[in-house]
Amino acid sequence: MKRTDLIAYLAEFLQVDKFRDYAPNGLQVEGKDEIHRIVTGVTACQPLIDAAAARQADALLVHHGFFWKNEPAQIVGMKQRRIKALLINDINLLGYHLPLDAHPVVGNNVTLGRQLAIENAMPIEDVAQGLIWRGNLEQPITASEFAMKIKLALGRAPLHLGSPERLIQRVAWCSGGAQDYLDIAVQYGVDAFISGEVSERTFHAATEQSIEYFCAGHHATESFGIQALGEHLAQKFGLEHEFIDVPNPV
Structure with missing residues (x-):
């Protein structure tokens, strides 16, 4: 499906405009126009991004994405490496925070x-x-x-x-x-x-x-919601979906 169609559907399905949030909900890093294979995970950390790239995912959907309020604006260090990996592999990053909680x-x-x-x-x-x-x-x-x-x-x-x-x-x-x-x-x-x-x-x-x-x-x-969202999209639009858990003791 088209990236624009997926973004529009998720905006309506999750009612993103209802929430006062701490990060942008929706597309955060632009990748391929066409989306067939999605990977979901809790947080857009480097191991999850690398796993999505290894699976040739077109989109990575997460609960904790990028660009939080009050974080440094510079794209350096860890943030640069994460965004670079997404751009090199042409992967769309979509993040949904409070809309996915609720x-x-x-x-x-x-x-x-x-x-x-x-x-x-x-x-x-x-x-x-x-x-x-x-x-x-x-x-x-x-x-x-x-x-x-x-x-x-x-x-x-x-x-x-x-x-x-x-x-x-x-x-x-x-x-x-x-x-x-x-x-x-x-x-x-x-x-x-x-x-x-x-x-x-x-x-x-x-x-x-x-x-x-x-x-x-x-x-x-917060591991179950993003899985359920990925399964919902797979069933509704016939997309390939895989949830990847990056263990975190916190």
Whole structure:
């Protein structure tokens, strides 16, 4: 399909104009006009770009792309090497950040909820651009059992701040670096909050407000949405798709 058609479809499908974001959503580096083979991954790091080039991808779709607010504008060092590799191999780089977090079908939050078998999952409307989700477990389980559930679903043990024996049923979550949304989650009476990162202040906020906090990994909590987006495009347009995971312990 034409690059321009893919960009237009994704802009509408992900409703990119709805979001106040920290980086451009859509085409970030221009490559081939025609797209037949796409590679998806979480972050446009050098190993992912090299893997896409080795597979002769026409487009690389990521959640974390380039040109973040307040980053240095100069294209030197690591940034130069990454962009040079894309240009030499004529690969389109497309990045979708908050629109991919929030999407109700292929988003990071809805897919994370599916992985954890959370029922009645839905975003908290009109709060934080719809990025905070909540739902219920089928039945109450202890925090230690929930930590194991997260480990099995995401392939890594979460950092749990709280009491291992506390029962959990009502859950809120936001993928990635959303630890400070914990204070908002408290207002909705949930037993636990899940995000991808943790700060020193998170411990005090969780313990003083009697909520269980699970730091499940920024990369791990944001691996499912970009896969789902790639699969959606492959099915809708007949494109070849491969998700490539570049392991990241953070």
